[in-house]
Amino acid sequence: MADDNIPIRRRNFLLGAGTAVAASLTPPAAEAQTAPTAPGDAEPLLTLTPTEHAFFVAAADTLIPADNLSPSGSQCGVAAFIDRQLAGAYGSGARLYRDGPFLKGKPELGYQLPLNPREFFRAGIAAANEWSRKTYGKDFDRLADADREAALQAMESGKAEFSGFSSRMFFNALLDISMEGFFADPIYGGNRDMAAWKMVGYPGLPATYREDIKKYFGKKYDKPPRSIADFS
Amino acid sequence: MTVTLKETDAVVIGVGWTGSILARELTKAGLNVVGLERGAKRMPRDDFTIPSVRDDLKYAVRQELFQDTQLETVSLRHSPSETALPIRRLGSFLPGTDLGGAGAHWNGMTWRWLPSDHRLRSHITERYGKNAIPDEMTIQDLPVSYDELEPYYDKFEKLCGVSGKAGNLRGKIVDGGNVFEGPRQNEYPNPPLAKSMAGTIMDTACRSLGYHPFQAPSSNASEVYTNFEGQTLGACEYCGHCERFGCEANAKASPNVCILPALLADSKFELRAHAQVKELVYDKAARKVKAVRYVDTRSGEEYEQPASIVILGAYVFNNVLLMLTAGIGEPYDYKTGKGAVGRNYCYQVSGNAVTVFFEDKEINPFMAAGAHGVLIDDFNGDNFDHGGLGFFGGAWIQAGPTNGRPIATRPVPPGTPRWGRDWKQATAKWYNHAFTIGASGCNYAHRENFLDLDPTYRDALGRPLIRLSYNFHDNDYKLAGYVGGVLGRVAKAMNPTVMSTPSVKKGDYSVVPYQSTHNTGGTITGTDPKTSVVNRYLQSWDADNLFVMGASVFPQNASYNPTGLVGALAYWSANAIVTQYLKSPGPLVHA
Numbered sequence: 001m002a003d004d005n006i007p008i009r010r011r012n013f014l015l016g017a018g019t020a021v022a023a024s025l026t027p028p029a030a031e032a033q034t035a036p037t038a039p040g041d042a043e044p045l046l047t048l049t050p051t052e053h054a055f056f057v058a059a060a061d062t063l064i065p066a067d068n069l070s071p072s073g074s075q076c077g078v079a080a081f082i083d084r085q086l087a088g089a090y091g092s093g094a095r096l097y098r099d100g101p102f103l104k105g106k107p108e109l110g111y112q113l114p115l116n117p118r119e120f121f122r123a124g125i126a127a128a129n130e131w132s133r134k135t136y137g138k139d140f141d142r143l144a145d146a147d148r149e150a151a152l153q154a155m156e157s158g159k160a161e162f163s164g165f166s167s168r169m170f171f172n173a174l175l176d177i178s179m180e181g182f183f184a185d186p187i188y189g190g191n192r193d194m195a196a197w198k199m200v201g202y203p204g205l206p207a208t209y210r211e212d213i214k215k216y217f218g219k220k221y222d223k224p225p226r227s228i229a230d231f232s
Numbered sequence: 233m234t235v236t237l238k239e240t241d242a243v244v245i246g247v248g249w250t251g252s253i254l255a256r257e258l259t260k261a262g263l264n265v266v267g268l269e270r271g272a273k274r275m276p277r278d279d280f281t282i283p284s285v286r287d288d289l290k291y292a293v294r295q296e297l298f299q300d301t302q303l304e305t306v307s308l309r310h311s312p313s314e315t316a317l318p319i320r321r322l323g324s325f326l327p328g329t330d331l332g333g334a335g336a337h338w339n340g341m342t343w344r345w346l347p348s349d350h351r352l353r354s355h356i357t358e359r360y361g362k363n364a365i366p367d368e369m370t371i372q373d374l375p376v377s378y379d380e381l382e383p384y385y386d387k388f389e390k391l392c393g394v395s396g397k398a399g400n401l402r403g404k405i406v407d408g409g410n411v412f413e414g415p416r417q418n419e420y421p422n423p424p425l426a427k428s429m430a431g432t433i434m435d436t437a438c439r440s441l442g443y444h445p446f447q448a449p450s451s452n453a454s455e456v457y458t459n460f461e462g463q464t465l466g467a468c469e470y471c472g473h474c475e476r477f478g479c480e481a482n483a484k485a486s487p488n489v490c491i492l493p494a495l496l497a498d499s500k501f502e503l504r505a506h507a508q509v510k511e512l513v514y515d516k517a518a519r520k521v522k523a524v525r526y527v528d529t530r531s532g533e534e535y536e537q538p539a540s541i542v543i544l545g546a547y548v549f550n551n552v553l554l555m556l557t558a559g560i561g562e563p564y565d566y567k568t569g570k571g572a573v574g575r576n577y578c579y580q581v582s583g584n585a586v587t588v589f590f591e592d593k594e595i596n597p598f599m600a601a602g603a604h605g606v607l608i609d610d611f612n613g614d615n616f617d618h619g620g621l622g623f624f625g626g627a628w629i630q631a632g633p634t635n636g637r638p639i640a641t642r643p644v645p646p647g648t649p650r651w652g653r654d655w656k657q658a659t660a661k662w663y664n665h666a667f668t669i670g671a672s673g674c675n676y677a678h679r680e681n682f683l684d685l686d687p688t689y690r691d692a693l694g695r696p697l698i699r700l701s702y703n704f705h706d707n708d709y710k711l712a713g714y715v716g717g718v719l720g721r722v723a724k725a726m727n728p729t730v731m732s733t734p735s736v737k738k739g740d741y742s743v744v745p746y747q748s749t750h751n752t753g754g755t756i757t758g759t760d761p762k763t764s765v766v767n768r769y770l771q772s773w774d775a776d777n778l779f780v781m782g783a784s785v786f787p788q789n790a791s792y793n794p795t796g797l798v799g800a801l802a803y804w805s806a807n808a809i810v811t812q813y814l815k816s817p818g819p820l821v822h823a
């Protein structure tokens with residue numbers, strides 16, 4: 001079984017591997033992009049198991065690979081963001097109606113499972129790794145880059161046959177929460193150094209443009225982004 | 233044990249837009265009014281401040297200000313033959329909670345219905361013949377004409393300090409305004425908002441096609457403005473955090489900014505927050521709602537508040553729920569067409585959109601107000617000839633971003649993957665160079681679209697959920713197809729570097745993507761108690777002291793965002809209560 005590794009070792013392994021991958025992919029001109037302010041993978045976890053964390057790191061780095069535009073998803077804190085989200089109110093089902101009976105419905109009727117987001121990802125990652133072991137002989141986070149991409153594509157299209165779980169639904173939730181982590185204000189642990197905002201040119205706060213909307217009409221806005229933390 | 237309280241002159245259920253207006257007008261007339269609001273007492277100076285007000289994740293994504301679906305939701309089935317399932321997480325629409333209701337976090341597009349929308353059934357019959365309207369399309373006239381309502385539209389616009397430009401000033405057509413609107417007696421209280429790049433591109437393209445573009449009528453004040461309540465709105469900051477957020481500049485008109493400071497200072501008004509109304513105590517023989525039962529959600533204590541007048545302003549779903557559970561009026565039966573409570577539930581036909589990309593233009597989508605688009609009404613309502621088209625109604629068509637918050641707003645050209653290297657490149661490249669042209673279509677009542685009580689699922693108070701039987705039908709799909717064609721023409725006329733294929737609403741109604749919080753019907757207004765729940769003054773046909781507010785009274789839905797009409801009807805009804813009902817309490821219309 002690929003599951004039987006010691007948690008500490010797994011995390012150390014990942015920390016090393018992630019850094020190496022990022023460094024090799026990053027063109028020299030964008031050196032600054034590879035230096036996140038906080039060493040994300042060394043942060044204590046609130047709710048994720050080491051296996052789950054490793055899964056999210058690998059997924060985030062495949063969905064949001066390091067390049068000249070930004071460091072990788074996990075380097076930007078996406079896995080730390082997910083850990084915090086799933087440990088908090090959202091993860092435990094805030095604003096989710098959870099009375100039964102739970103019946104299978106058409107997709108147009110929306111989410112109908114009894115699982116809260118924390119439970120959903122626990123079950124989903126277990127199913128994804130089981131499928132990955134069956135298909136590639138290893139857990140998802142142990143796959144080479146090209147296989148990770150192929151695996152996520154198979155989940156996205158629903159072709160990956162997870163046992164007892166919709167791989168497409170899992171993928172969509174994974175993509176959503178990863179993008180939330182990448183683009184949300186850095187106060188939540190992702191989007192470190194406002195890397196995602198810099199990548200697209202979103203200025204963040206304070207967002208008071210009464211004069212600028214005229215001044216910058218048709219012109220590129222050139223002020224660096226600021227976060228909620230910069231005003232707190 | 234239920235504690236019975238001292239009787240008051242009037243009780244208002246829900247202190248959002250309509251509850252605030254009614255409470256204010258009734259206290260001005262000398263009544264003692266109690267406002268029962270299920271949510272907390274949110275006030276902008278504490279709740280909506282920089283920097284936390286700019287929290288995209290908290291407000292836009294995790295839905296901080298909306299009804300808590302853990303406690304209360306609705307269920308949906310696409311047709312009466314199916315089993316409804318609960319909406320477990322809000323998506324398609326986002327009912328508000330807390331003081332100010334959805335009025336605290338709306339976008340501010342503030343419309344009047346077209347004169348022909350007011351008399352829809354009569355208008356279509358006159359223009360297209362007696363047999364033009366299919367049997368299953370159960371549309372009706374709004375029993376208040378445009379001309380009658382004009383002063384009340386005007387009043388609501390002055391309350392909100394709406395920014396815009398008249399297109400029809402006392403019959404004179406004015407270029408740059410909406411030339412299709414009904415005649416207005418007065419110009420808008422404030423000039424239009426500053427132009428955006430996207431709006432300018434839209435304006436030029438529409439003019440080149442011979443259409444009539446105009447800037448959205450907007451309750452985001454373009455200038456500092458003091459309304460007739462003595463409340464001052466700040467000037468809009470174009471912050472790009474409008475819809476789903478409170479406004480830190482006090483520039484977005486809301487009950488919290490426009491009315492509540494005056495109301496809360498009035499000793500005739502008592503606000504009870506955390507007061508969730510559970511049921512109405514109805515005396516059928518006396519034709520009265522004698523009292524209102526509510527739970528104080530801080531203690532679990534139950535209270536009974538007797539009142540001479542009861543105002544129901546709890547938004548569409550809870551308005552219908554409270555009437556059905558009290559047994560006021562006859563529930564609608566889609567098989568026989570009998571009964572009116574729950575009848576003619578409507579929504580809007582959205583999901584038509586096209587995204588345009590311009591390599592050489594900086595759009596700056598993050599500098600935006602909530603209601604900041606440039607629109608055309610050339611294909612709305614009956615502004616164009618429907619002869620031979622096979623459908624009625626139309627859509628407003630709009631371009632202009634409301635925000636550039638990148639969790640949700642980061643357009644990429646068609647064919648771009650959703651993640652990975654190519655996605656990153658495209659996102660970085662196009663983020664500041666694209667915008668979407670969208671449309672909001674009319675939704676005309678259908679016999680099989682209605683609200684009733686769910687037989688299975690319950691809310692936290694043990695009451696049945698409201699069940700929506702709802703889907704789009706032939707008229708909606710044809711309308712969407714037609715509007716999709718217009719969107720394509722407008723997009724092409726912009727001469728973009730790349731454009732998406734205009735999407736056309738297809739398939740079953742989905743509760744997942746946000747479409748609009750423009751739910752209507754269920755307690756509709758009309759001239760006949762058999763086919764309506766309230767009369768033209770929004771007074772219940774079955775309980776003389778009960779007045780029902782909000783879009784639940786719309787006989788069907790026009791393409792417009794509802795609150796202009798909702799606010800106008802609230803003032804219209806308040807005027808009838810004060811000038812007629814108080815003098816002789818009883819039915820204001822004899823059926």
Ligand SMILES: Cc1cc2nc3c(=O)[nH]c(=O)nc-3n(C[C@H](O)[C@H](O)[C@H](O)COP(=O)(O)OP(=O)(O)OC[C@H]3O[C@@H](n4cnc5c(N)ncnc54)[C@H](O)[C@@H]3O)c2cc1C
Nearest residue numbers: 246248249250270329333334339340341509782793794795
């Ligand atoms: C995100 C968003 C954007 C919008 N944008 C626009 C726009 O641009 N233009 C437009 O015209 N409209 C818009 N709307 C719609 C607009 O907000 C509503 O039309 C308007 O607020 C309706 O007023 P109301 O008084 O009927 O309901 P609300 O303002 O929602 O007030 C209802 C109140 O009743 C309370 N309540 C409900 N049930 C109970 C109960 N049992 N006991 C006690 N209190 C209760 C609620 O908590 C709430 O405070 C938008 C809505 C949303 C959510």
